[in-house]
Amino acid sequence: MTTKIEALELALRNALGEGAAISVALGEVTVVVKAADYLASMTTLRDHPGLRFEELIDLCGVDYLDHGEGTWDGLRFAAVSHLLSIEHNWRxxxxxxxxxxxxxxxxxxxxIWRGANWYEREAFDMYGILFEGHGDLRRILTDYGFIGHPFRKDFPVSGYVEMRYDPEQKRVIYQPVTIEPRENIPRVIREETYGMK
Known part of the structure; x- marks a missing residue:
């Protein structure tokens, strides 16, 4: 008797063929597709009668810079989507x-999924991933004048500019960041019996 995960993995292999790398870990199935096959694979996932992933739950960007403590040697940016099949109760x-x-x-x-609109805008805003064919790809969380993409791992922790309201000019102004770097020293507990019963 096959489990639900095994049945999903088999259905994915039958529908997507050799064009996708399918792995199972911690009770979750992950499909890695090539950028050239992305639209065709996503359409298959939605329309194939054995799959019917009719709902896009989430789409987010990922920056793999320094992933695995610098051991990562693959491509840097990825988009990760989570799909749900209500008919088959699969994710x-x-x-x-x-x-x-x-x-x-x-x-x-x-x-394919109209709900991807804001998810893709967020991935663009935070990571700088461009989605070709998106009808309205503009910032969604940061200000229109914001420079850079704050979730990239090489983005400075303090940012580039700070925004504040200037009462004399009666408007919001931007200034170069004036935060001085400092080291936070954690509080040390020096009780000999700490954590003992």
């Missing part, structure tokens, strides 16, 4: 890597 994670680290571009899935 799957789909990961696609952007082929160019300098200009991370992948296809938009807004034509």
């Amino acid at each position: 799957v994670r789909v990961r696609v890597f952007c082929p160019d680290d300098e200009m991370p571009i992948i296809d938009s899935v807004t034509g």
